[in-house]
Amino acid sequence: MSAGHTRNTRAMAASPRCGAGTREGHACRAPAMRGKLRCRMHGGAPGSGAPWANRNAQKHGAFTLERIAERRAIRELLDDAEKLLREMAADSQRDPTG
Numbered sequence: 001m002s003a004g005h006t007r008n009t010r011a012m013a014a015s016p017r018c019g020a021g022t023r024e025g026h027a028c029r030a031p032a033m034r035g036k037l038r039c040r041m042h043g044g045a046p047g048s049g050a051p052w053a054n055r056n057a058q059k060h061g062a063f064t065l066e067r068i069a070e071r072r073a074i075r076e077l078l079d080d081a082e083k084l085l086r087e088m089a090a091d092s093q094r095d096p097t098g
Contacts, residue, residue, distance in 0.1 A: 018042050 018028040018039035033044030
């Protein structure tokens with residue numbers, strides 16, 4: 001028989017687990033970082049997560065009521081211009097003298 005040594009994994013098995021959900025809808029089974037609720041892959045590691053005063057999360061304002069109304073007004077102007085051009089083209093085809 002070999003003189004193998006058994007690995008003591010009780011502390012790792014008893015450690016709290018990450019509470020993050022996976023893409024399959026299951027809970028992450030990795031151990032949480034010390035003093036954290038998440039594992040190193042789900043934001044428990046130092047330096048992970050969004051920076052303070054996250055400038056990436058600033059709103060661009062493209063979907064405010066004012067911007068939506070502005071786009072609608074521009075679309076109406078473009079539609080009116082297209083309609084006018086079609087009418088002018090039809091008139092010029094009817095009246096060949098110009």
